Amino acid sequence: MGSTKRVCDCDCIRMIRPNILSLDKFRTERSETGHVPHTFLADLNENAMGPSLAPESMLWACQEVAMPTALFANDPWQEREAFSRYPDLNHVELKQAFCDFRNQRNGALEPLEPSNICVSSGLDDMIDLIVRCMCRPGQDRILICPPVYHMYQTSATINDIETVAIPLDSHNRFQLRLPEIQKTLRSDPSIKICFVCNPGNPTGFGIPVRDIQTLLDDPVWQGILVVDEAYIDFASTTQSVIGLVNRYPRLVVLQTLSKAFGLASIRVGFGVACAHLCAVLNNVKKPYSVSSQSIAVAKAALTEQSLALLRVKLRSICEERTRLARALGRIRGIAIRGGMDTNFVLFEVCRLGSASGEVSGRPCNVSAAGLVSLLRESAGILVRFKGMEYGCEGCVRVSVGNGEENERFVEQVRLLMQFLERAM
Numbered sequence: 001m002g003s004t005k006r007v008c009d010c011d012c013i014r015m016i017r018p019n020i021l022s023l024d025k026f027r028t029e030r031s032e033t034g035h036v037p038h039t040f041l042a043d044l045n046e047n048a049m050g051p052s053l054a055p056e057s058m059l060w061a062c063q064e065v066a067m068p069t070a071l072f073a074n075d076p077w078q079e080r081e082a083f084s085r086y087p088d089l090n091h092v093e094l095k096q097a098f099c100d101f102r103n104q105r106n107g108a109l110e111p112l113e114p115s116n117i118c119v120s121s122g123l124d125d126m127i128d129l130i131v132r133c134m135c136r137p138g139q140d141r142i143l144i145c146p147p148v149y150h151m152y153q154t155s156a157t158i159n160d161i162e163t164v165a166i167p168l169d170s171h172n173r174f175q176l177r178l179p180e181i182q183k184t185l186r187s188d189p190s191i192k193i194c195f196v197c198n199p200g201n202p203t204g205f206g207i208p209v210r211d212i213q214t215l216l217d218d219p220v221w222q223g224i225l226v227v228d229e230a231y232i233d234f235a236s237t238t239q240s241v242i243g244l245v246n247r248y249p250r251l252v253v254l255q256t257l258s259k260a261f262g263l264a265s266i267r268v269g270f271g272v273a274c275a276h277l278c279a280v281l282n283n284v285k286k287p288y289s290v291s292s293q294s295i296a297v298a299k300a301a302l303t304e305q306s307l308a309l310l311r312v313k314l315r316s317i318c319e320e321r322t323r324l325a326r327a328l329g330r331i332r333g334i335a336i337r338g339g340m341d342t343n344f345v346l347f348e349v350c351r352l353g354s355a356s357g358e359v360s361g362r363p364c365n366v367s368a369a370g371l372v373s374l375l376r377e378s379a380g381i382l383v384r385f386k387g388m389e390y391g392c393e394g395c396v397r398v399s400v401g402n403g404e405e406n407e408r409f410v411e412q413v414r415l416l417m418q419f420l421e422r423a424m
């Protein structure tokens with residue numbers, strides 16, 4: 001067989017927009033190691049207790065998309081119906097089930113209706129959709145408050161939108177610096193969106209509802225306030241503002257099934273806003289971006305039986321979070337840095353091995369990065385190094401696992417901290 005030499009003179013690269021070329025590759029501990037078996041995946045804040053799906057609801061979901069018969073009975077008609085048809089466009093039943101759940105849980109001031117909901121393929125998709133709808137490439141801007149979830153800036157860069165950053169107050173539980181934010185928003189009409197992550201990732205702290213209302217009530221700034229509530233069901237010190245969307249037409253609330261519901265793989269997120277804004281989001285969204293199978297599972301997750309399971313699992317994650325944070329805080333050289341409003345804990349690693357044999361009280365990126373790689377290499381435990389983010393010197397983020405995983409994690413951290421202290 002003759003060999004064919006593939007030639008690439010990289011002319012194609014010249015065609016790529018400079019803002020796209022400037023993007024860093026998205027990396028996590030997991031993307032570095034690939035899909036090798038790990039003992040504890042604690043880098044992406046998935047739900048360690050698994051999905052809250054009642055068996056009878058799941059059975060009904062499979063039947064709805066014709067899955068069992070299509071797969072096991074080799075029935076061509078079922079197979080065609082299950083896989084060949086485009087998904088339903090409007091997702092009205094899913095939207096209604098989601099509204100019922102939130103209306104009862106949040107005692108919404110004005111009840112949500114399906115016209116308030118836009119369903120997306122996870123929140124990452126929704127963030128991009130909102131940026132595309134509101135901001136003109138090369139002209140408009142967004143405002144973020146670091147340290148914060150990276151996708152707001154990534155979506156802005158992809159869409160050739162500049163990002164303005166007003167960091168959170170790292171000396172005060174990573175809260176919003178409202179005077180600076182308001183001053184910036186008022187003085188720059190090109191800022192079309194302000195993103196607030198509540199509770200914060202990676203901070204783990206909630207933002208009080210009154211601070212969000214202060215931004216919504218701003219008499220000068222007329223942009224869109226996006227409140228990302230991906231972790232709201234784990235929160236103990238803050239509340240959802242989802243019930244305010246019909247009162248504030250410039251508010252968009254983001255929620256997902258990836259975290260509390262334990263359904264990260266099905267990729268279902270919700271953008272919640274007043275009906276006018278929502279209609280625009282629904283018009284721009286790609287029509288078939290959420291599969292029939294995902295919609296069926298999402299509906300199964302919102303039945304009364306599944307929601308009863310959800311409440312039990314949420315309680316046990318919150319208990320595990322407290323236990324994990326307490327145990328970590330007792331380890332020499334470790335201090336808890338983040339809040340208790342999410343399904344992860346942000347902790348800092350202090351400088352180890354000082355000449356006097358003492359652990360210095362100062363957070364240290366070298367020690368933190370060392371701990372993260374030792375955890376991966378010697379124990380198969382994946383956590384996220386956060387030391388390069390604003391106000392997070394020496395920080396590591398660990399997702400809450402089940403009881404066994406957390407105990408093993410704490411034990412490994414204790415041993416590795418002793419090892420690092422001797423080695424450094």
Ligand SMILES: Cc1ncc(COP(=O)(O)O)c(C=O)c1O
Nearest residue numbers: 122123124149201230256258269
């Ligand atoms: C704050 C925040 N928002 C949104 C997302 C994305 O959620 P989804 O899985 O729905 O895309 C994440 C994922 O980690 C997150 O941490």
